Amino acid sequence: AQKITQTQPGMFVQEKEAVTLDCTYDTSDPSYGLFWYKQPSSGEMIFLIYQGSYDQQNATEGRYSLNFQKARKSANLVISASQLGDSAMYFCAMREGNTGFQKLVFGTGTRLLVSP
Amino acid sequence: EPEVTQTPSHQVTQMGQEVILRCVPISNHLYFYWYRQILGQKVEFLVSFYNNEISEKSEIFDDQFSVERPDGSNFTLKIRSTKLEDSAMYFCASSHIDRDDEQYFGPGTRLTVT
Numbered sequence: 001a002q003k004i005t006q007t008q009p010g011m012f013v014q015e016k017e018a019v020t021l022d023c024t025y026d027t028s029d030p031s032y033g034l035f036w037y038k039q040p041s042s043g044e045m046i047f048l049i050y051q052g053s054y055d056q057q058n059a060t061e062g063r064y065s066l067n068f069q070k071a072r073k074s075a076n077l078v079i080s081a082s083q084l085g086d087s088a089m090y091f092c093a094m095r096e097g098n099t100g101f102q103k104l105v106f107g108t109g110t111r112l113l114v115s116p
Numbered sequence: 117e118p119e120v121t122q123t124p125s126h127q128v129t130q131m132g133q134e135v136i137l138r139c140v141p142i143s144n145h146l147y148f149y150w151y152r153q154i155l156g157q158k159v160e161f162l163v164s165f166y167n168n169e170i171s172e173k174s175e176i177f178d179d180q181f182s183v184e185r186p187d188g189s190n191f192t193l194k195i196r197s198t199k200l201e202d203s204a205m206y207f208c209a210s211s212h213i214d215r216d217d218e219q220y221f222g223p224g225t226r227l228t229v230t
Contacts, residue, residue: 033216043205045159045221052217091159095216103149103161103172104209104219 003027004094004107011112013082020067021077021110023092032096034075035104036066039089048090051075082114118142120222122208128228129198137193137225139208148191149209149219150183152176159207165191198229 005024013019025034036048051059051066059066067076079086089111093104121140129135141148150162163173165183180202182194191210195202208222 035219037221042223043226044223045207045209047218047220050217093159095219103164103174104151104159105161106159108158 003105004092006092006107006110008110009108011110013079013112013114015084015114015116016081018078018080019082019112021079021090021092021112023075023077023107025073025075025092025094027073027094027096029096032094034066034068035093035095036064036075036077037091037093038086039091039109041088045091049077079112084114084116087112087114118144120208120210120220122206122222122225124225125223126226126228128230131200131229132197134194134196135198135227137195137206137208137227139191139193139222140189141191141208141210142212142220143189144212145210145220146213147171147211148183148185149211150193151207151209151221152204153207153224154201154204162193162206195227198227200229203227203229 003026032053034051038046049059049061049064049066051068058068063080065078089109091109092107095102095104123138148165151159153159161174163177164171180196184192205224205226207224209219211219
């Protein structure tokens with residue numbers, strides 16, 4: 001079974017608008033972490049934001065926020081005020097367990113295109 | 117800001133040859149990882165490494181692959197007898213022993229096997 005599901009292969013948004021990229025996950029481990037990475041066309045993986053399973057509040061980092069709905073097992077990334085430079089692939093990933101010493105399992109990604 | 121570095125950025129090799137991909141993790145990180153991403157696909161875990169030994173490896177990481185930390189800064193992935201299907205982007209990543217909220221990736225090495 002897929003542990004991380006990203007159902008949107010592609011998303012379009014206009015500059016300055018907000019966009020939500022969906023991610024659902026599947027785990028029976030009560031302790032886990034959820035990550036979002038951005039992969040521009042140059043290929044590198046850029047860490048954006050992290051949410052721990054025990055975190056009470058949704059994570060935020062600048063224009064990025066994570067809409068964490070534990071009961072629904074979803075961890076959607078919200079990008080506010082989109083910029084042209086936000087055009088990239090976005091990957092959701094999960095770490096099971098409560099230490100940093102765990103592999104990440106990635107979703108298939110969502111390609112975001114921001115138009116002027 | 118500290119970063120993970122990888123060399124080379126692009127490696128072209130012939131089928132059957134051995135390649136070594138190099139990584140310099142962030143200096144105070146103690147957990148190291150290799151992932152790969154076949155073109156157009158998702159990122160897949162290969163292996164994790166801690167305290168000079170492999171802690172976990174995936175099914176992909178068979179006898180063809182090996183990892184090593186030859187000195188205090190480098191972390192290498194060796195692929196013996198490369199196959200066409202080894203063509204991919206290979207990412208090194210590292211994380212801190214006390215931080216479970218970060219795993220930083222290097223810029224990747226694009227391996228092309230011809």
